[in-house]
Amino acid sequence: MDHKETLDSLLHEERVFRPLPQMLIEAGVNPQDLRAARELAEVDLCSYWEEAAEELDWFKKWEQVCDISDAPNYRWFSGARCNIVYNALDRHIETVNKNRLALIWEGEPGDSRQYTYYELYRAVNRFANGLKALGVGKGDRVVLYMPQLPETVIAMLACARIGAVHSMVFSGFSARLLRERVREVDPRVVVTVDGFYRNGQVIRLKEEVDRALLDDPAQNLESVVVVHRANVDVNMDSARDCWYEDLVRHERPHAPAEIMAADDPLFIMHTSGTTGKPKGLVHSHGGYMVGVHRTFKWVFDLKPTDIFWCSADPGWITGHSYLVYGPLLAGTTTVMYEGHSLYPQADRLWNIVSKYGVTIFYTSPTQIRTLMRFGHRYPEQHDLSSLRILGAVGEPFNTEAWLWMYENIGKGQCPVLDTWWQTETGMIMISPLPVSVLKPGSVTRPLPGIDADVVDAEGNPVPDGKGGLLVIKKPWPAMFSDVIGDREEVMAHYWKRIPGMFYAGDVARKDEDGYFWIQGRADDVLNISGHRIGTAEVECALTKHPQVAEAAVVGVVDKIKGQVAKAYVTLNHGFVESDDLHRELKEQVRRELGPIVIVRSIEFRDELPKTSSGKIKRTELG
Numbered sequence: 001m002d003h004k005e006t007l008d009s010l011l012h013e014e015r016v017f018r019p020l021p022q023m024l025i026e027a028g029v030n031p032q033d034l035r036a037a038r039e040l041a042e043v044d045l046c047s048y049w050e051e052a053a054e055e056l057d058w059f060k061k062w063e064q065v066c067d068i069s070d071a072p073n074y075r076w077f078s079g080a081r082c083n084i085v086y087n088a089l090d091r092h093i094e095t096v097n098k099n100r101l102a103l104i105w106e107g108e109p110g111d112s113r114q115y116t117y118y119e120l121y122r123a124v125n126r127f128a129n130g131l132k133a134l135g136v137g138k139g140d141r142v143v144l145y146m147p148q149l150p151e152t153v154i155a156m157l158a159c160a161r162i163g164a165v166h167s168m169v170f171s172g173f174s175a176r177l178l179r180e181r182v183r184e185v186d187p188r189v190v191v192t193v194d195g196f197y198r199n200g201q202v203i204r205l206k207e208e209v210d211r212a213l214l215d216d217p218a219q220n221l222e223s224v225v226v227v228h229r230a231n232v233d234v235n236m237d238s239a240r241d242c243w244y245e246d247l248v249r250h251e252r253p254h255a256p257a258e259i260m261a262a263d264d265p266l267f268i269m270h271t272s273g274t275t276g277k278p279k280g281l282v283h284s285h286g287g288y289m290v291g292v293h294r295t296f297k298w299v300f301d302l303k304p305t306d307i308f309w310c311s312a313d314p315g316w317i318t319g320h321s322y323l324v325y326g327p328l329l330a331g332t333t334t335v336m337y338e339g340h341s342l343y344p345q346a347d348r349l350w351n352i353v354s355k356y357g358v359t360i361f362y363t364s365p366t367q368i369r370t371l372m373r374f375g376h377r378y379p380e381q382h383d384l385s386s387l388r389i390l391g392a393v394g395e396p397f398n399t400e401a402w403l404w405m406y407e408n409i410g411k412g413q414c415p416v417l418d419t420w421w422q423t424e425t426g427m428i429m430i431s432p433l434p435v436s437v438l439k440p441g442s443v444t445r446p447l448p449g450i451d452a453d454v455v456d457a458e459g460n461p462v463p464d465g466k467g468g469l470l471v472i473k474k475p476w477p478a479m480f481s482d483v484i485g486d487r488e489e490v491m492a493h494y495w496k497r498i499p500g501m502f503y504a505g506d507v508a509r510k511d512e513d514g515y516f517w518i519q520g521r522a523d524d525v526l527n528i529s530g531h532r533i534g535t536a537e538v539e540c541a542l543t544k545h546p547q548v549a550e551a552a553v554v555g556v557v558d559k560i561k562g563q564v565a566k567a568y569v570t571l572n573h574g575f576v577e578s579d580d581l582h583r584e585l586k587e588q589v590r591r592e593l594g595p596i597v598i599v600r601s602i603e604f605r606d607e608l609p610k611t612s613s614g615k616i617k618r619t620e621l622g
């Protein structure tokens, strides 16, 4: 079993870390508040979320907090009108936040740009008007194939401001994947960059776009907007392509925020499942805004002086919720870094923390394990005393890495929050608050309003200490609100497997204190550096090779990345294994899916173990 090593280290962990007295005094939400919130949510879930919603601005209030009449098609804040961007920008420029830094961005070569809320508001409005000039309106889709740049944030917000739906494709994904997304999402506009810096190299993104759009995969695609970043030569198709700078130059810095229904779509985010094809999940303006705002402020105990840094790429849900929307909704300063954490050397992140006085740092266990290899020398070279809260997400946080972060980055002064959530949930679901008692390796308890449990395949609770399936039993506001593609099938996957409960796809156990320990995926999904990849996706990539007959992929433990893929392959008649073929197949996966999908090894077999119905038995491999 691939999670065994992690599991063993989790099972043997008994240390607890209590909050420092100062934290208990200063925290906005103290243990009593937390208890009261849990009690309120237990007796009246709607009142709890209604209170959270009251902290934001609405053009029209809801008729119902949560309409459960057509469960599991829950509708949050039905009847309400709002716009998430109005809450992320306009609301702040009417207050002292107007001149506060909204975004601090640092490029990999060391250049930096900063935007106050007012400056960001103006930039977003300009691009919103530019998009309108290209014919983009409410309900239209826009694909963003962009790295970590201010214009990425601007593009997300500009779309949402005019009611268009953004769909980000991670800049590390290949042209083939982009093409698939474009075909499925059918955007009116694609926004990209000429190139960007990554690990000392320029990644030429526009070239990938050109490759992806050969022979027009999208019916409604009219324009490609290209941001200048790396000053590399690109081909511009005069009928289709325009420079971002040219588009916004003459646009006015004012554009009204479109009045949206609470359940109007805000963005589409794809996530890997058990089939070869990622699912396109939709999040909407109202519920997502309430859930992300509340969890951001509570989990990170937000203060007016905070500088918040989430190191996730905006191409993933973590970047959407806690690099862009959460911090801006809360009116805090969010930090974004373009490049690689080891460039030019392994202290880059600590350099950024000290330079900008980052107070809250939210990252992934893989990132910590990567930096851990270099020991404490690098963190010691920098002043990390501004930090007060640390967090991680995306994959099981092994005890060793947790303790390393606690001791070497937080110097024993900062709580390390291990937060569990998913693309599907939109917001943090199971997580400590800075005032919680921490157990390294545990995501502690569900947040107020979240009814999570560990059950068997029939939905019966399993005894404490025993592994089972992680489920959520009651709706929550940032839950995905729609699906592109086959809605029935996707809804059945999440809600019918264990009737009446949301099936998360993770294995977990609860201990005697009600603390949750996440052990890994329950399905055929790999977690490579916190990125979800279906084994079927890797198998499809391999079988595209003309010499490959069949492929089966399993996850194997990796000390840094948590998991990597191992492939078993049978070849077509007349072909034999060779080092060249080995290399070619690895390269094939890289080309098809992008560099994040790492195939550690490939084993050639005469045949693969099968069930009587012909399905590959992956459990007998690995």
Ligand code: 6R9
Pocket (backbone or CB within 6 Å): 271, 316, 317, 318, 392, 393, 394, 395, 396, 397, 418, 419, 420, 421, 422, 423, 424, 443, 504, 505, 506, 518, 519, 520, 521, 527, 530, 531, 532
């Ligand atoms: C936010 C995000 C979700 C999957 C999830 C689980 C794994 C996330 C975790 C964790 C252990 C944590 N996961 N947080 N596993 N401990 N704290 O990562 O979304 O990309 O959709 O992945 O990641 O397996 O089901 P997403």
